[in-house]
Amino acid sequence: MERTRSKPVQDLPETIHSLLGLKSHLTSDWINSVCNIAKNVSSSEIVSTSKEEDDDSVNVDLQSIRDQLYALSTHVNEQNKRRRQVLNEFLDLKGNIRVFCRVKPLGKDEKVRPPVSSDTSNVIIKLTETNRKAYSFDRVFEPDSSQDDVYIEIEPVIKSVIYGYNACIFAYGQTGTGKTFTMEGLPGSLGIVPRAIQGLFKQVEESNHKFRITFSMLEIYMGNLRDLLIKSQATKLKDPIPPSLSINTNEKGEINIDHLVNTEVSDFDEVFKLYKLGCRNRATASTNSNSVSSRSHCMIRVSITCLGASERRRETNKIWLVDLGGSERVLKTRATGRRFDEGKAINLSLSALGDVINSLQHKNVHIPYRNSKLTQVLKDSLGQDSKTLMLVHISPKEDDLCETICSLNFATRAKNIHLGQDESKEEQENKEALMMSLQKVMETVEEEREVSLREMRKLNETLEKFSGKPQVIEKEEEGDVIREVIPMTPKKPRNKSRRASDVFPSFMRPTASSNRRLSGADFSVMANGSGFKSRRNSMASVRAESVYLPVKKNGFDSVCDSSDRSVSKSTYGMRLNSADDATVYSQDISECDIKLVVSEHKPKVLQNGPGSASKARSKIGSFEKDVSQKVGGTEFSRINSWLRSQSENRSYVHEKKQLPVTPVSEKLHSLSRNRSLEKSSAKSFTTEKITGNELFEKLEEIEEFKTEETVVKPTPMLKDLFELQCLCSSEAEDQILSKFQNPDDESLYPPSLGYDGFSQHIDNEWFGINDTADWERDSPASIMLLERESDVKKLLPGTGFDESLKLKSQRGLVFMEDGASPLLGPQETLRGRGGCMFMQKLQALCFRILLGLGVFDVGYGNDFFNGLTK
Ligand SMILES: Nc1ncnc2c1ncn2[C@@H]1O[C@H](COP(=O)(O)OP(=O)(O)OP(=O)(O)O)[C@@H](O)[C@H]1O
Numbered sequence: 001m002e003r004t005r006s007k008p009v010q011d012l013p014e015t016i017h018s019l020l021g022l023k024s025h026l027t028s029d030w031i032n033s034v035c036n037i038a039k040n041v042s043s044s045e046i047v048s049t050s051k052e053e054d055d056d057s058v059n060v061d062l063q064s065i066r067d068q069l070y071a072l073s074t075h076v077n078e079q080n081k082r083r084r085q086v087l088n089e090f091l092d093l094k095g096n097i098r099v100f101c102r103v104k105p106l107g108k109d110e111k112v113r114p115p116v117s118s119d120t121s122n123v124i125i126k127l128t129e130t131n132r133k134a135y136s137f138d139r140v141f142e143p144d145s146s147q148d149d150v151y152i153e154i155e156p157v158i159k160s161v162i163y164g165y166n167a168c169i170f171a172y173g174q175t176g177t178g179k180t181f182t183m184e185g186l187p188g189s190l191g192i193v194p195r196a197i198q199g200l201f202k203q204v205e206e207s208n209h210k211f212r213i214t215f216s217m218l219e220i221y222m223g224n225l226r227d228l229l230i231k232s233q234a235t236k237l238k239d240p241i242p243p244s245l246s247i248n249t250n251e252k253g254e255i256n257i258d259h260l261v262n263t264e265v266s267d268f269d270e271v272f273k274l275y276k277l278g279c280r281n282r283a284t285a286s287t288n289s290n291s292v293s294s295r296s297h298c299m300i301r302v303s304i305t306c307l308g309a310s311e312r313r314r315e316t317n318k319i320w321l322v323d324l325g326g327s328e329r330v331l332k333t334r335a336t337g338r339r340f341d342e343g344k345a346i347n348l349s350l351s352a353l354g355d356v357i358n359s360l361q362h363k364n365v366h367i368p369y370r371n372s373k374l375t376q377v378l379k380d381s382l383g384q385d386s387k388t389l390m391l392v393h394i395s396p397k398e399d400d401l402c403e404t405i406c407s408l409n410f411a412t413r414a415k416n417i418h419l420g421q422d423e424s425k426e427e428q429e430n431k432e433a434l435m436m437s438l439q440k441v442m443e444t445v446e447e448e449r450e451v452s453l454r455e456m457r458k459l460n461e462t463l464e465k466f467s468g469k470p471q472v473i474e475k476e477e478e479g480d481v482i483r484e485v486i487p488m489t490p491k492k493p494r495n496k497s498r499r500a501s502d503v504f505p506s507f508m509r510p511t512a513s514s515n516r517r518l519s520g521a522d523f524s525v526m527a528n529g530s531g532f533k534s535r536r537n538s539m540a541s542v543r544a545e546s547v548y549l550p551v552k553k554n555g556f557d558s559v560c561d562s563s564d565r566s567v568s569k570s571t572y573g574m575r576l577n578s579a580d581d582a583t584v585y586s587q588d589i590s591e592c593d594i595k596l597v598v599s600e601h602k603p604k605v606l607q608n609g610p611g612s613a614s615k616a617r618s619k620i621g622s623f624e625k626d627v628s629q630k631v632g633g634t635e636f637s638r639i640n641s642w643l644r645s646q647s648e649n650r651s652y653v654h655e656k657k658q659l660p661v662t663p664v665s666e667k668l669h670s671l672s673r674n675r676s677l678e679k680s681s682a683k684s685f686t687t688e689k690i691t692g693n694e695l696f697e698k699l700e701e702i703e704e705f706k707t708e709e710t711v712v713k714p715t716p717m718l719k720d721l722f723e724l725q726c727l728c729s730s731e732a733e734d735q736i737l738s739k740f741q742n743p744d745d746e747s748l749y750p751p752s753l754g755y756d757g758f759s760q761h762i763d764n765e766w767f768g769i770n771d772t773a774d775w776e777r778d779s780p781a782s783i784m785l786l787e788r789e790s791d792v793k794k795l796l797p798g799t800g801f802d803e804s805l806k807l808k809s810q811r812g813l814v815f816m817e818d819g820a821s822p823l824l825g826p827q828e829t830l831r832g833r834g835g836c837m838f839m840q841k842l843q844a845l846c847f848r849i850l851l852g853l854g855v856f857d858v859g860y861g862n863d864f865f866n867g868l869t870k
Contacts, residue, residue, distance in 0.1 A: 065463050072456045076208050079449040081311040084163040086445060090438045091156060097361060097388040098138045099415035100153065101408070104178045104395050105143035114396035116404060118142050123394065123408060125401070135408045137415065143396065147189045150182060150391075151196075157319075157387045158196050161304065162203040164313030166386040168320040168378055169196070172350070172410065173393030174403035175326025182391055183298075183323040184279065192391075193300060193321050197271050200302060200319075206453060212305040214262045215271050217278035218245065220373050221296035222345045228278035228298070229261040247376050254316075255380045262303065275300070295342040297349065297374055298323040313385070320381050324350060324374075327407065349374040350410075356382060357390070357414040390414055 103118050115126040119142070123135045139153050157167050169192060171179035185191025204211045217228040225245035243259040250256055265271045282298050300321040306312055325346035352372035359367045360383040369379045382388050392411035394404045 062463065062466055065459050069456060069459050069463070072452050072459070073208055076449060076452045076456065077311060079445055079452065080163075080207075080309075083442065083445050083449065084160075084311050084313075086438050086442045087156060087160055087163065088165075090435060090442065091160060091387055096383075096386065097357060097390070097414060099390045099392060099411050100139045100141065100150075101135070101137045101392045101394060101411060102141040102145065102150065102178065102182060103143045104393060106396055115398050115401055116394065116396040125405060125408070133405075135412055137392075137411065147182075147185055147191060147195070151192060151199075154192060154196070154389060155199060157389050158199045159203065160387050161200065161302075161317065161319045162207065163311065164304075164306075164309075164315070164317045166317050166319070166381040167388070168322065168381040168386060169389045169391070170320070170322035170324055171391045171393060172324050172353075173326065173391075173407050174395060174400060177326070177393035177395045177400075177407075179323050179326065179391075179393050182393065183321065193275065194268075194272065196319070196321060197275075197302060198268050200304070201268050204304075208453070208456070209306050209309045213265050214303045214305075215265045215274050216257075216260050216262045216301040216303070217274065217299070218257070218260060218301075219282055219296040219298050220349065220377070222342060223349070223373055225257065225260075225373060225377070226296075227259070227261055228281045229263065229274060247373070249379075253380060255377060257377065260301075262301075271302075295325060295346075297325050297346070299377065318381065320378060322378075324353075327403070327410075348372065353378075354410050354413055357388070361414065 101118070101123055103116060103123065106114060117124050117126075118140045121136055121138070121140055123137070123140055125133045125135070127133055141150055154169060157169060161167050171183050171192075173179050181191065183191045183193050185194065200213070204213065219226050219228055225247070227242055227245060230242050245260050246258045248256045248258055263274060265274070278298075278300070282296065301318050302321070303316060303318040305316040307315055325342070327347055327350050349372040352368065352375050355368050355371065356375045356378075367383065369375045369382075375382070380386070390411065392407050394400075394407050396404075
């Protein structure tokens with residue numbers, strides 16, 4: 001390298017040479033001049049010269065380290081690809097849906113010999129002394145199995161997640177059999193969730209790519225999604241009500257959940273804190289079977305994004321870790337009230353999950369994902385190339401034998417196809433040999449990869465020592481620019497001020513309506529001085545409900561069929577601009593929809609008092625049967641023809657038979673009996689036309705009987721109407737309370753109503769008489785009507801519905817003045833036309849039935865509704 005040096009320094013060699021060669025020059029002057037030259041050479045010049053020479057050699061070393069790192073990283077990429085291939089082949093051979101079974105150990109006091117025995121792949125049930133039934137699974141964990149044993153079997157699935165596959169691990173089983181124990185674990189014996197997340201971070205650290213990991217946690221409670229990372233039940237007046245979660249499918253077929261908190265995490269500790277927060281928010285309760293029973297499905301989603309890693313299946317993928325609610329026989333658990341409803345909701349979604357898995361195993365064209373929220377959420381993580389693992393939990397206790405058999409049958413349904421009962425022994429042996437060889441290949445690849453990674457780490461440390469930063473290599477691979485950060489990625493500083501609820505991923509950009517929903521509480525606080533009012537208004541302002549639009553179905557829905565859809569609908573702010581209803585539609589069918597079909601037909605006991613609830617429940621079975629018939633069309637056709645005739649003739653049809661009056665007890669006893677009789681005689685009704693006044697008198701009779709604590713056996717048609725009316729109201733109220741109930745502050749919430757068919761509440765609020773009451777706006781009827789308003793508008797063009805609603809500042813249930821249409825009209829006329837009150841009530845009931853028909857989608861399209869209003 002050329003350097004510029006001072007003149008004396010340049011002359012120095014020559015001078016020394018002359019000094020050595022020509023001793024005659026050794027005069028005192030000459031010596032002085034040499035000394036001066038030496039003095040002029042600065043010390044810094046000497047140092048810098050030596051440093052630059054060192055730099056040259058270091059530069060050469062660093063470059064060679066970089067080259068080596070580049071080569072090694074390419075090699076590791078190749079190994080990763082190979083590893084992914086082998087792992088995938090291995091998992092494919094094992095089956096993409098694998099079913100494990102875990103047997104809970106007997107308690108200390110339970111010394112009896114259990115009727116359930118197991119080995120590593122079979123569970124044998126002793127049905128009688130001579131009769132046994134065997135179930136085989138991919139793996140059975142015996143009662144003494146540890147959490148380690150379980151995790152080892154699960155690890156390949158976790159590894160596949162790093163390679164871009166979606167995965168789903170869920171724990172299924174009867175309540176109290178150890179699902180939460182397996183998934184969550186105890187402090188000394190961590191379960192699958194913490195281990196899986198630890199495993200994921202370990203994989204990420206070992207990888208030579210940069211990953212972005214996010215964490216979300218939600219529960220499906222009574223058919224509704226609830227974010228567990230934000231407090232879902234506001235405890236203070238000012239607490240914002242969380243936005244409703246809705247399930248969407250993007251153009252790639254990926255499932256997204258709008259408004260679900262999706263927090264970026266950089267290490268296990270961060271995840272664990274969020275996880276604990278979520279667990280605290282989860283709905284649990286004490287039941288007969290488990291003192292801390294999960295009353296919901298708890299779902300954890302870990303999403304992973306890694307750009308430009310060619311060995312990964314997709315850039316963003318996810319794993320769902322699901323602790324399902326316990327399947328239970330409600331009769332056995334003797335659950336009542338809310339516990340009963342929770343159990344029923346859990347059972348419904350579990351059976352939907354079973355159907356989906358079974359269809360996947362059968363490779364059916366139609367996979368019924370839409371039958372529950374649970375399966376909708378898991379849609380892109382079940383089946384196809386996703387890895388699914390079901391852990392069925394059973395109890396060895398004799399007392400639980402029925403539940404055990406149910407769970408084992410459920411699990412067998414999920415697994416027995418892919419294991420290939422048709423496979424010959426030879427084929428099975430070949431498969432096992434192939435799996436063994438793949439395992440060996442995998443081990444070799446893993447070892448080689450480990451060596452490469454170790455070498456890379458060493459080189460990287462050296463590089464960091466000299467250059468002060470880890471090496472970043474940029475290279476072109478398969479057309480993509482890959483940015484690889486070789487291990488030891490510096491940790492991101494945690495943003496402590498960030499609230500979980502503030503973090504929304506980019507795809508969850510707030511829409512106008514979601515913004516309004518988010519600000520709903522603020523609005524209510526600002527608009528009202530009084531706390532009570534403001535709280536209630538905030539509740540009234542933000543309603544989220546799933547309803548099923550009356551879209552005609554063409555048989556079944558299919559995987560890629562977007563024609564049939566239900567609507568997740570949020571109705572906002574009745575006090576805001578009426579044209580400003582924020583209605584968010586998403587393509588999802590609510591689990592509630594299924595639940596509603598069943599539970600909306602709860603029998604209503606026309607008497608309040610002790611025991612009435614249990615009596616009502618005892619009739620649910622018969623009503624459910626009844627509903628299935630209705631859905632099948634038999635009874636609806638009766639309603640249909642009846643409504644048609646009444647709309648054509650402007651008169652009402654009822655059973656000719658005299659309304660019998662029976663005491664309450666007799667009535668309750670005979671209700672179910674009558675129901676079957678009614679069904680059988682449904683087609684042979686003798687009908688007569690009566691005038692509105694006559695009907696009014698009849699209805700008055702009914703009202704009188706009710707007030708005298710007696711029960712009327714109404715005509716089948718009227719009874720149906722009464723029941724439907726009551727059921728609609730109670731279900732809506734239940735759902736609203738379940739969303740907004742605040743156990744700490746019950747007084748701020750609408751009182752729970754004892755539905756007796758025609759309670760004061762219903763008179764005043766369903767029929768919109770009390771125009772000053774805030775409850776009117778908040779009443780279930782109003783909410784239901786509001787939520788379905790736009791649907792009705794579509795269905796009933798030209799009925800004046802629009803106009804009448806526009807005229808109304810109060811938006812309760814209103815009726816048409818025109819008697820021709822049984823539906824809507826100014827509500828003021830109710831007071832003026834007292835004599836026609838009951839006729840109008842009946843009209844309103846018809847209207848609600850129409851809505852109900854629409855909601856439950858029994859195949860009646862627009863024609864049906866239009867026909868009724870002509
Ligand atoms: N394999 C096991 N080893 C030790 N204890 C267990 C095991 N499985 C379950 N338990 C214990 O049994 C009790 C009930 O278990 P857990 O709460 O996990 O049941 P669950 O299936 O989640 O019930 P639920 O569906 O009602 O939530 C807990 O106290 C748990 O610690």
